[in-house]
Amino acid sequence: MDERRQRAWQALELGPLWRLRGVPAAGAHAAPEDDEAPAAALPPQRFPAPGLEPGSPAVHDPLPRAAASMRPDPAPSPGPPHPEDAPGLSRPPAGAQVEVASSGWPELRAAVQSCRACSLSEGRNRTVFGVGPQEARWLVIGEGPGAEEDASGEPFVGQAGRLLDAMLAAIGLDRQRNVFIANVVKCRPPGNRNPLPEEIACCLPFLRRQVELLAPQFVLLLGRVAAHAMLGTEASVGSLRGQVHRLRVGALDVPAVVTWHPSYLLRRPEEKALAWADLCLAQEHFEAAGRAERGD
Numbered sequence: 001m002d003e004r005r006q007r008a009w010q011a012l013e014l015g016p017l018w019r020l021r022g023v024p025a026a027g028a029h030a031a032p033e034d035d036e037a038p039a040a041a042l043p044p045q046r047f048p049a050p051g052l053e054p055g056s057p058a059v060h061d062p063l064p065r066a067a068a069s070m071r072p073d074p075a076p077s078p079g080p081p082h083p084e085d086a087p088g089l090s091r092p093p094a095g096a097q098v099e100v101a102s103s104g105w106p107e108l109r110a111a112v113q114s115c116r117a118c119s120l121s122e123g124r125n126r127t128v129f130g131v132g133p134q135e136a137r138w139l140v141i142g143e144g145p146g147a148e149e150d151a152s153g154e155p156f157v158g159q160a161g162r163l164l165d166a167m168l169a170a171i172g173l174d175r176q177r178n179v180f181i182a183n184v185v186k187c188r189p190p191g192n193r194n195p196l197p198e199e200i201a202c203c204l205p206f207l208r209r210q211v212e213l214l215a216p217q218f219v220l221l222l223g224r225v226a227a228h229a230m231l232g233t234e235a236s237v238g239s240l241r242g243q244v245h246r247l248r249v250g251a252l253d254v255p256a257v258v259t260w261h262p263s264y265l266l267r268r269p270e271e272k273a274l275a276w277a278d279l280c281l282a283q284e285h286f287e288a289a290g291r292a293e294r295g296d
Contacts, residue, residue, distance in 0.1 A: 100205045105134060108209055112186050117202040120187035120195070126153035127187055130210060132180030138173055138286075139216035139254075140164070140181045141207070143225040143261065144195050150188035155181050160262035164222075167262070167275065171283045182210055184229045200229055211249040218286045219247050219254050220279075223261030230256070241278050244285050255289070257282040 100111055112129050115121060128145040131154050148158040156164050165175065173179040185195040185203040195203075207229075211219075221227045224237050230247055233240070240258040247256040259278035260271055 100209050103209060105213060108206065108213070112206050115186070115202075115206075118187075118199045120185060120189060120199050123190055124187040125150050128153055128155050128183060129186060130180060130182035131155060132175050133177065134180070134214065136178055136180040136214060137217040138179040138220065139211065139214055139218070140168070140179055140220045140222065141226045141230060142181070142183045142222045144183050144185040145188040146192050147188065155183050156262070159266060163262040163265060167279060170276075171279050180210075180214055180216070182207060184226055194225055200225075204229060208249050211247075211254070212252060215252060216254055217289065218282060219256040220282055221247075221256055221258045223264065226261075227258045231258075241274065242281065244281070255285055257285070 100108065103111060109129050112127050115127070128149050142155060142164075145155065146158055146160075148161075149155055155161070164181075168174065168179060175181050184207060185199055186206060187203075189195050189199070219230070221230055227237060227240050228234060231240070231245055237258055237260060241260070243257075245256045245258065247254045257278055259275050260268075265272055265275055
């Protein structure tokens with residue numbers, strides 16, 4: 001671990017430090033297909049860091065496990081199919097889509113706050129637009145607000161949010177300085193369930209416009225719902241992680257990495273080694289692209 005990351009880990013008291021001697025290939029990973037499985041089906045376990053795979057060239061430092069006293073967030077139900085492929089979806093009116101597609105930041109935020117396109121708006125306290133500087137080069141996309149996010153109007157402020165902040169800090173990212181954090185849906189689904197396909201379809205124009213306005217240089221997709229919505233796939237997170245995808249929104253073609261949602265990592269702390277490897281992959285690709293752009 002370099003000095004910058006070491007300082008971040010010390011400041012956040014994230015120890016103990018593990019040394020990952022290799023990362024299993026995505027297809028060989030034995031995690032369950034449902035990366036949002038209920039906590040009751042996943043008893044606490046203690047696993048050593050994975051051993052060195054034959055021919056593996058990389059050495060990464062995995063994230064430490066969350067404090068044992070942390071209680072996992074409520075487990076949502078299995079994720080929906082990709083909204084654009086699902087049959088019979090109710091979609092926002094065509095005129096509203098055109099208005100969102102041409103809006104700037106103030107207009108987009110106002111459109112989210114006043115949106116009544118789906119039933120999620122009926123039970124919300126506050127919409128959760130997103131947080132971070134509008135010039136951020138990184139974009140993190142999660143699933144949807146929970147109870148604390150619905151109360152505060154800011155994404156990832158609960159236990160999963162604290163873990164996400166620690167993960168991002170370990171690679172030099174901070175929601176106040178250089179990363180924008182948003183969700184697939186802007187209102188809390190009842191009981192923290194996964195958003196339904198029609199709910200995703202109504203909210204997706206807002207998120208896509210956020211991507212266009214940000215024009216990020218890298219995107220991190222957290223969990224199954226974000227991966228399905230943005231990549232147009234129904235593959236499991238276990239099969240999508242460990243590689244760089246291309247996220248195409250309008251004229252943009254942005255590299256993206258899929259990893260486990262922080263809520264899942266709270267329930268399955270042994271998977272943090274793989275999540276840390278995904279963060280390292282994202283950072284390495286981001287820095288390599290920067291060097292190529294500068295001609296280094």
